[in-house]
Amino acid sequence: MEIRDIFQYEVGKKSRFSSEFQGLCAQIIIDKEDMAQLKMNGGQNVWLENDVGKVVVTARRTEDESHPGLGFMTNRLWSNQLVRVDGVGCLIPEFKAIKVRVSGSNKGVTKLSELLERMRR
Amino acid sequence: MVSALEIYQLLPTAACKECGYASCMALAVALLRREKKLDDCPPLFDPKYAEKLNKLKELLAPLEQASETGLIIHAEKCFGCGNCVVACPVNVANDPTGSAVGLGPKSDKVILIVENGIVMCPNPDECRRFGPNKILCNACTATCPSKAIEFV
Amino acid sequence: MLCEDIEVALKVGAIEKSKNLCRKGQGHFQALFTERTVPCIEGIETSEEKAIAKAAEILRDADSPLFYGWSNSSLEAQKTGIELAKKLESKIDDTSSFCQGILLERVLKGTLPSCALDDVRNFADVSVFWGSDPSNSHPRHLSRFSYYPRGSKRQKGYDQDRNCVVIDVRKSSTSKLCSNYLRIPPGSDAELIEALLAIQDGKMPRFGEKKRIIELATILKKAEFGVIFPGLGLIYSLTNKMEIFDGFLAKLNAISNYKVIPMGGHYNTRGFNELMLNETGYINQVSFKNGMHHGPENDVINAAKSCDVCVVVGSDPLSALPFETAHSLAKSKLIAIDPRKSLTTEAASVVIPSAMYGLEAGGTAIRMDGLKISFEPIIESDLLSDEELLRRIIEAV
Numbered sequence: 001m002e003i004r005d006i007f008q009y010e011v012g013k014k015s016r017f018s019s020e021f022q023g024l025c026a027q028i029i030i031d032k033e034d035m036a037q038l039k040m041n042g043g044q045n046v047w048l049e050n051d052v053g054k055v056v057v058t059a060r061r062t063e064d065e066s067h068p069g070l071g072f073m074t075n076r077l078w079s080n081q082l083v084r085v086d087g088v089g090c091l092i093p094e095f096k097a098i099k100v101r102v103s104g105s106n107k108g109v110t111k112l113s114e115l116l117e118r119m120r121r
Numbered sequence: 122m123v124s125a126l127e128i129y130q131l132l133p134t135a136a137c138k139e140c141g142y143a144s145c146m147a148l149a150v151a152l153l154r155r156e157k158k159l160d161d162c163p164p165l166f167d168p169k170y171a172e173k174l175n176k177l178k179e180l181l182a183p184l185e186q187a188s189e190t191g192l193i194i195h196a197e198k199c200f201g202c203g204n205c206v207v208a209c210p211v212n213v214a215n216d217p218t219g220s221a222v223g224l225g226p227k228s229d230k231v232i233l234i235v236e237n238g239i240v241m242c243p244n245p246d247e248c249r250r251f252g253p254n255k256i257l258c259n260a261c262t263a264t265c266p267s268k269a270i271e272f273v
Numbered sequence: 274m275l276c277e278d279i280e281v282a283l284k285v286g287a288i289e290k291s292k293n294l295c296r297k298g299q300g301h302f303q304a305l306f307t308e309r310t311v312p313c314i315e316g317i318e319t320s321e322e323k324a325i326a327k328a329a330e331i332l333r334d335a336d337s338p339l340f341y342g343w344s345n346s347s348l349e350a351q352k353t354g355i356e357l358a359k360k361l362e363s364k365i366d367d368t369s370s371f372c373q374g375i376l377l378e379r380v381l382k383g384t385l386p387s388c389a390l391d392d393v394r395n396f397a398d399v400s401v402f403w404g405s406d407p408s409n410s411h412p413r414h415l416s417r418f419s420y421y422p423r424g425s426k427r428q429k430g431y432d433q434d435r436n437c438v439v440i441d442v443r444k445s446s447t448s449k450l451c452s453n454y455l456r457i458p459p460g461s462d463a464e465l466i467e468a469l470l471a472i473q474d475g476k477m478p479r480f481g482e483k484k485r486i487i488e489l490a491t492i493l494k495k496a497e498f499g500v501i502f503p504g505l506g507l508i509y510s511l512t513n514k515m516e517i518f519d520g521f522l523a524k525l526n527a528i529s530n531y532k533v534i535p536m537g538g539h540y541n542t543r544g545f546n547e548l549m550l551n552e553t554g555y556i557n558q559v560s561f562k563n564g565m566h567h568g569p570e571n572d573v574i575n576a577a578k579s580c581d582v583c584v585v586v587g588s589d590p591l592s593a594l595p596f597e598t599a600h601s602l603a604k605s606k607l608i609a610i611d612p613r614k615s616l617t618t619e620a621a622s623v624v625i626p627s628a629m630y631g632l633e634a635g636g637t638a639i640r641m642d643g644l645k646i647s648f649e650p651i652i653e654s655d656l657l658s659d660e661e662l663l664r665r666i667i668e669a670v
Contacts, residue, residue: 009409
């Protein structure tokens with residue numbers, strides 16, 4: 001599910017291409033129960049994939065009340081790799097109902113340059 | 122915010138009374154209130170407590186930024202939303218056409234302002250938590266969405 | 274950007290000091306100094322005149338152009354853009370198309386009652402943030418209007434005079450400030466509405482924690498002047514079933530007094546919607562080919578698949594839209610008019626740098642509550658505004 005974050009907005013205003021901005025976008029906030037199932041503590045990278053696409057982002061543990069089964073990403077390029085767009089007549093993509101499979105990853109976070117390249121192919 | 126217990130657990134706990142207190146827990150509370158400094162505990166400076174001393178310095182460092190009222194602002198967390206500026210009862214009383222109605226302060230006698238995108242405290246002395254008739258006002262901390270404002 | 278009490282002192286390359294700017298506003302002002310665009314054709318720097326000429330050439334040869342963006346431009350630029358889209362018989366759409374448009378249209382047509390933000394400050398005793406988190410999206414919303422300030426009928430302070438309600442799927446920053454926070458499962462807003470209406474009809478709700486829902490219904494019912502601020506959380510939950518919300522408002526207003534102010538994300542989304550409504554009878558998703566037509570085939574999500582040229586004004590759809598749409602746009606000939614670099618400008622065939630509104634260029638915008646606000650530039654710049662650039666393109670095509 002996409003959310004808004006003031007710090008991501010501020011950093012994005014200074015630089016869309018900085019590693020700091022990438023770090024704030026390419027992350028998913030996961031509940032501690034889900035973290036335990038993934039055998040993680042937070043700060044590790046995960047694959048997020050569905051039949052729309054896949055990306056590697058950093059998993060962070062939630063600091064708020066629990067939300068098992070639900071993950072939050074700030075709205076941007078990385079979350080949009082996974083958002084479904086149905087056929088003609090669909091007005092609103094499913095920005096808040098993105099179903100994904102989550103698994104651990106040894107890879108680095110998917111780079112902005114790679115995502116731009118995917119778009120141009 | 123660090124607690125008195127966390128401070129106590131890092132002290133030598135020799136109960137030597139060199140600090141003037143009967144117990145190390147009393148010293149821990151005094152350190153938290155900034156009524157005593159780490160220098161007031163000579164046994165702490167024995168090399169065998171070096172790691173604990175460093176940890177204590179780290180834990181107590183934010184308190185050095187606190188105003189006389191005990192107010193600490195964590196600038197990196199602040200949204201610049203102005204909730205504290207508008208909710209502060211002193212701001213409201215001293216700035217009825219500015220802070221009270223949601224605008225930026227027009228008076229110099231306000232405690233809290235937003236400058237460079239984050240909250241600042243130019244007049245901590247005016248705060249109701251300060252002085253002989255102090256009260257436990259928490260309007261600013263209660264209205265902060267990110268715990269950027271804390272009291273010691 | 275539309276807050277009227279901002280004070281800024283600038284020095285070369287940076288902000289020296291600012292007052293009353295929230296963190297978002299501070300970021301917006303700092304954006305003056307970094308990652309600015311330069312005129313480019315196929316990634317190679319050129320002159321502004323050549324970039325404009327190239328854009329005009331591409332548009333003259335286009336079969337199915339699309340004009341997109343608009344929410345970060347002035348009313349004057351939006352009007353010029355609509356004129357250009359008409360001249361070229363192209364499609365035109367904006368960011369509200371997949372966002373707040375579905376509610377804004379209702380407000381503009383009068384089917385949902387609304388009010389000014391100053392009315393909220395002066396009169397509102399219940400503010401409901403439904404699927405919205407203004408602490409992150411509109412940081413000064415609560416302090417300027419909806420919860421904390423005094424108003425003419427709300428003199429005693431927020432803790433005595435106002436109720437703040439948050440309905441959300443998670444404990445957002447705003448929910449931490451409000452004593453009336455109701456957490457609901459994702460996608461269950463329709464069921465919550467049904468439960469609230471059941472209580473109004475004297476029946477027990479069949480959703481959620483009954484005690485909490487009844488408490489919420491009581492707060493809503495007792496409002497003297499209630500305002501609902503719906504965000505994308507509500508919109509994306511109800512999507513094409515927004516008539517459920519219409520019905521809820523109508524029934525609520527039979528026993529109370531509620532207005533709706535959609536939480537528009539960009540400073541002049543409403544401006545574009547109002548202009549388009551006056552011009553075409555629709556707020557967006559219009560094609561000017563062989564007359565004037567409206568429909569989802571003209572929204573950016575669908576039009577991206579068939580357009581051969583897309584002019585993007587002050588927006589970054591390659592970042593903000595789903596991959597499939599971004600991919601379609603990237604494969605078209607993109608003409609980006611933008612003051613700052615973005616993924617869209619990186620992929621564009623032509624980049625035309627523009628002045629930043631409110632900083633380097635003046636104009637007018639319509640705030641989310643319908644208030645028209647004029648702004649002047651605060652620094653001198655050689656850059657042309659969106660309006661001036663679009664005028665040059667009109668003259669050249």
